[in-house]
Amino acid sequence: xxxxxxxxxxxxxxxxxxxxxxxxxxxxxxxxxxxxxxxxxxxxxxxxxxxxxxxxxxxxxxxxxxxxxxxxxxxxxxxxxxxxxxxxxxxxxxxxxxxxxxxxxxxxxxxxxxxxxxxxxxxxxxxxxxxxxxxxxxxxxxxxxxxxxxxxxxxxxxxxxxxxxxxxxxxxxxxxxxxxxxxxxxxxxxxxxxxxxxxxxxxxxxx
Amino acid sequence: xxxxxxxxxxxxxxxxxxxxxxxxxxxxxxxxxxxxxxxxxxxxxxxxxxxxxxxxxxxxxxxxxxxxxxxxxxxxxxxxxxxxxxxxxxxxxxxxxxxxxxxxxxxxxxxxxxxxxxxxxxxxxxxxxxxxxxxxxxxxxxxxxxxxxxxxxxxxxxxxxxxxxxxxxxxxxxxxxxxxxxxxxxxxxxxxxxxxxxxxxxxxxxxxxxxxxxxxxxxxxxxxxxxxxxxxxxxxxxxxxxxxxxxxxxxxxxxxxxxxxxxxxxxxxxxxxxxxxxxxxxxxxxxxxxxxxxxxxxx
Numbered sequence: 001x002x003x004x005x006x007x008x009x010x011x012x013x014x015x016x017x018x019x020x021x022x023x024x025x026x027x028x029x030x031x032x033x034x035x036x037x038x039x040x041x042x043x044x045x046x047x048x049x050x051x052x053x054x055x056x057x058x059x060x061x062x063x064x065x066x067x068x069x070x071x072x073x074x075x076x077x078x079x080x081x082x083x084x085x086x087x088x089x090x091x092x093x094x095x096x097x098x099x100x101x102x103x104x105x106x107x108x109x110x111x112x113x114x115x116x117x118x119x120x121x122x123x124x125x126x127x128x129x130x131x132x133x134x135x136x137x138x139x140x141x142x143x144x145x146x147x148x149x150x151x152x153x154x155x156x157x158x159x160x161x162x163x164x165x166x167x168x169x170x171x172x173x174x175x176x177x178x179x180x181x182x183x184x185x186x187x188x189x190x191x192x193x194x195x196x197x198x199x200x201x202x203x204x205x206x207x
Numbered sequence: 208x209x210x211x212x213x214x215x216x217x218x219x220x221x222x223x224x225x226x227x228x229x230x231x232x233x234x235x236x237x238x239x240x241x242x243x244x245x246x247x248x249x250x251x252x253x254x255x256x257x258x259x260x261x262x263x264x265x266x267x268x269x270x271x272x273x274x275x276x277x278x279x280x281x282x283x284x285x286x287x288x289x290x291x292x293x294x295x296x297x298x299x300x301x302x303x304x305x306x307x308x309x310x311x312x313x314x315x316x317x318x319x320x321x322x323x324x325x326x327x328x329x330x331x332x333x334x335x336x337x338x339x340x341x342x343x344x345x346x347x348x349x350x351x352x353x354x355x356x357x358x359x360x361x362x363x364x365x366x367x368x369x370x371x372x373x374x375x376x377x378x379x380x381x382x383x384x385x386x387x388x389x390x391x392x393x394x395x396x397x398x399x400x401x402x403x404x405x406x407x408x409x410x411x412x413x414x415x416x417x418x419x420x421x422x423x424x425x426x427x428x429x430x431x432x433x434x435x436x437x438x439x440x441x442x443x444x445x446x447x448x449x450x451x452x453x454x455x456x457x458x459x460x461x462x463x464x465x466x467x468x469x470x471x472x473x474x475x476x477x478x479x480x481x482x483x484x485x486x487x488x489x490x491x492x493x494x495x496x497x498x499x500x501x502x503x504x505x506x
Contacts, residue, residue, distance in 0.1 A: 095434050099435050145371050181428070181440070
């Protein structure tokens with residue numbers, strides 16, 4: 001009888017530990033959800049950055065058309081994804097009379113992405129980023145040089161506005177950084193997270 | 208009357224002198240701000256594309272068994288023109304000499320241990336170190352090593368994309384090392400114009416033959432100055448440890464046939480894999496057009 005009680009106790013304890021483990025996993029690895037339900041299969045997010053700029057100390061570059069296509073899915077309850085396309089058009093600098101952007105292109109796509117929770121906030125972390133920027137201008141110090149922007153970027157996901165925001169605070173929180181000319185650069189941007197395939201016009205959230 | 212005429216003549220002379228001064232001043236370049244770094248850039252040369260001013264502030268040159276720390280700044284200045292060749296998937300630009308002729312400044316660096324190569328052990332007392340330095344690195348026994356260009360400045364090659372991209376050769380430079388000491392005479396060199404040491408410096412990672420192992424440079428931290436007209440690379444690190452060096456020659460004047468072997472024995476093996484160049488410093492770059500414009504705008 002005593003032996004039976006001990007075995008039962010051990011089973012409860014194991015269950016409790018397992019439940020606790022699951023609870024921890026759920027909070028550390030958020031998932032993509034549509035209308036509150038976890039995404040099954042894949043979905044495509046298409047969008048255009050509301051505002052985005054990239055600053056190498058002394059020169060800021062902005063693109064009027066910063067588009068992106070991201071394929072998202074949940075894997076073992078964790079939100080994952082891949083940035084598959086990043087067409088960039090109409091890019092200019094804050095020194096337009098000195099430096100113009102002759103070409104800009106995202107390279108080594110797809111870039112893997114994953115969701116992560118840091119101090120109760122949910123973030124999307126994009127890895128393997130590579131953007132090649134070629135500047136022009138007879139007076140531009142970077143004229144003719146291909147500047148490669150590389151690294152990892154972390155942006156906070158806001159369920160209320162259905163956007164992902166990237167700035168120095170989100171980079172700090174996710175311990176990510178982008179570099180160009182071996183220098184840490186600043187990248188800011190607000191990106192709407194709207195589904196364009198099976199879950200069109202459904203509220204996308206991360207939790 | 209006579210006094211009056213003399214005073215007028217003096218006044219005329221004074222005006223003429225002032226006018227001459229003003230003319231000579233207007234003929235001089237008056238670059239402003241950070242552009243003053245490019246005072247010796249041949250920016251009026253229509254072949255010049257970009258001006259370069261690079262100061263190596265520290266680092267080391269290892270030649271065989273001799274390691275010489277760079278303690279005095281070495282300046283490389285001038286310009287580079289349009290690309291002449293493409294290799295390693297990069298465009299290489301030929302260099303154009305500095306207007307004052309000092310494309311690579313001559314900064315004598317102290318060779319630790321001097322002529323006899325006696326270097327104190329790190330564990331030895333400070334007094335012993337000071338005495339060894341006094342006896343073996345003084346004006347008679349001390350040796351200075353000065354890096355000089357072995358060929359014309361036009362033989363230097365620059366790849367700005369490799370420099371910024373931290374891959375391949377960023378700066379190719381034919382050099383020779385001038386060893387100076389009263390006993391070595393004035394013509395003791397490792398490398399010559401016919402047999403130069405060719406540095407293929409990279410900001411990336413080297414692939415040297417053994418026993419050397421790969422070392423990594425750095426493009427440095429980029430910063431744009433003067434409204435993005437000047438690129439400044441802080442903590443730039445150029446490295447090469449795959450170069451070979453010829454034997455020292457011309458040491459000891461007329462008895463060089465006796466002294467050269469002694470110097471070469473001191474240097475040890477200087478074939479590829481036994482030598483290293485690490486140049487750390489700051490590099491400035493701007494288009495020759497914009498430097499010229501700054502000059503014209505500030506007569």
